[in-house]
């Protein structure tokens with residue numbers, strides 16, 4: 001029997017907690033949860049209480065050294081440093097705070113050079129498969145329109161900088177339009193999917209992002225339009241927000257679990 005892959009999780013919020021439970025549940029044939037890390041020790045304690053078997057709380061560096069695969073589910077402020085640490089230690093890394101990688105694409109080239117695996121799940125979005133396939137030809141445009149209820153955007157630096165009281169809007173409002181490069185700085189915890197699209201397609205400078213909000217929205221909706229020599233591709237994903245964190249969609253968490261499942265399987269379905 002193959003040894004289980006030792007997993008360390010950085011960030012024990014909505015995403016990290018569910019992934020930890022999966023490591024001791026549906027993924028337990030292939031993975032062993034070995035360590036957790038969070039700035040907030042209370043989050044680790046709470047998660048450890050809900051696990052079948054509690055695991056050690058470690059610093060980021062210790063966690064990387066004791067894992068085969070590191071799951072980053074913390075913040076775009078630190079995701080690039082975590083990826084760098086994994087590359088230096090030769091450890092695989094699954095990254096969820098993908099926005100933190102934009103502008104640091106040289107890290108991905110370095111990982112390739114060293115033969116270190118970096119996994120970037122599709123997140124709360126469908127269409128990444130088609131974008132990857134279409135990239136074998138010529139892509140003309142990639143546009144993401146994200147619709148979120150006000151509480152799914154609250155606290156974003158762009159809103160604070162521009163004195164926009166998102167909780168006070170009364171009708172459907174275009175909150176932001178720009179490149180993915182600008183979007184991940186403006187909304188670092190809200191539009192990671194724009195970073196995923198950028199990395200899979202034509203880059204963060206050319207990928208266009210529109211963010212719309214309305215008090216009537218109950219779901220986090222992502223619409224993608226891709227045009228190129230393969231044709232026109234339009235996708236729409238209506239996501240149920242996670243109960244633990246309304247900024248995060250349930251599908252994003254499932255997408256991380258499905259990526260881990262794929263790592264352990266010998267047959268791969270889909271692009």
Ligand SMILES: NC(=O)c1ccc[n+]([C@@H]2O[C@H](COP(=O)([O-])OP(=O)(O)OC[C@H]3O[C@@H](n4cnc5c(N)ncnc54)[C@H](O)[C@@H]3O)[C@@H](O)[C@H]2O)c1
Nearest residue numbers: 011013014015038039073074075096097123124192248252
């Ligand atoms: N790729 C995608 O499609 C996608 C979708 C949703 C969320 N995300 C991103 O995934 C990450 C996790 O999402 P979530 O919903 O679990 O967030 P969350 O806020 O529920 O949890 C994040 C946890 O990370 C911890 N943390 C923050 N900075 C840390 C650091 N420097 N070191 C250790 N711990 C730290 C926090 O204390 C918190 O417990 C976020 O960055 C989020 O933006 C990505």
